[in-house]
Amino acid sequence: xxxxxxxxxxxxxxxxxxxxxxxxxxxxxxxxxxxxxxxxxxxxxxxxxxxxxxxxxxxxxxxxxxxxxxxxxxxxxxxxxxxxxxxxxxxxxxxxxxxxxxxxxxxxxxxxxxxxxxxxxxxxxxxxxxxxxxxxxxxxxxxxxxxxxxxxxxxxxxxxxxxxxxxxxxxxxxxxxxxxxxxxxxxxxxxxxxxxxxxxxxxxxx
Numbered sequence: 001x002x003x004x005x006x007x008x009x010x011x012x013x014x015x016x017x018x019x020x021x022x023x024x025x026x027x028x029x030x031x032x033x034x035x036x037x038x039x040x041x042x043x044x045x046x047x048x049x050x051x052x053x054x055x056x057x058x059x060x061x062x063x064x065x066x067x068x069x070x071x072x073x074x075x076x077x078x079x080x081x082x083x084x085x086x087x088x089x090x091x092x093x094x095x096x097x098x099x100x101x102x103x104x105x106x107x108x109x110x111x112x113x114x115x116x117x118x119x120x121x122x123x124x125x126x127x128x129x130x131x132x133x134x135x136x137x138x139x140x141x142x143x144x145x146x147x148x149x150x151x152x153x154x155x156x157x158x159x160x161x162x163x164x165x166x167x168x169x170x171x172x173x174x175x176x177x178x179x180x181x182x183x184x185x186x187x188x189x190x191x192x193x194x195x196x197x198x199x200x201x202x203x204x205x206x
Contacts, residue, residue, distance in 0.1 A: 115145030
């Protein structure tokens with residue numbers, strides 16, 4: 001589970017528990033090292049552009065730890081939101097993961113490589129102005145590459161529609177109320193249903 005710029009929040013922990021409740025071995029690494037939050041945010045942005053850096057190393061280390069867990073099937077997937085979804089898309093063609101679930105993920109610099117992605121289940125909001133058209137774009141590239149995929153754009157919701165910020169600082173909840181970043185439970189539940197079904201097929205369950 002790869003968190004967004006908000007860090008390892010209670011929302012990310014809930015998402016991790018949702019996967020665990022579905023029968024998966026789940027792990028959410030904290031990409032923000034103690035006392036280095038600003039530096040880590042900058043590092044994440046740079047890593048998304050370059051494909052290398054401490055954030056990528058931490059994600060790969062978490063993947064390796066899961067693969068070595070005796071409860072794991074040996075096949076590992078990644079779920080990510082926003083910047084976390086960007087890492088999913090960036091790493092999807094590298095062989096790091098056996099399936100990825102980017103949710104409104106930042107577009108990777110090498111979009112052509114997405115033709116060689118691992119199986120991908122992706123979710124977008126039609127009101128997400130920053131990623132407008134990305135769902136159709138991703139679906140076309142994955143189809144061209146013959147990559148198993150399930151890409152869905154939900155009408156009426158925007159960015160972060162799967163992120164429940166009920167425990168977030170007041171400033172974030174106020175921001176959510178005045179933007180298209182609002183949580184939408186019905187669409188989020190449907191996206192999670194698709195992710196769990198897709199991962200069950202491509203990763204298997206212990």
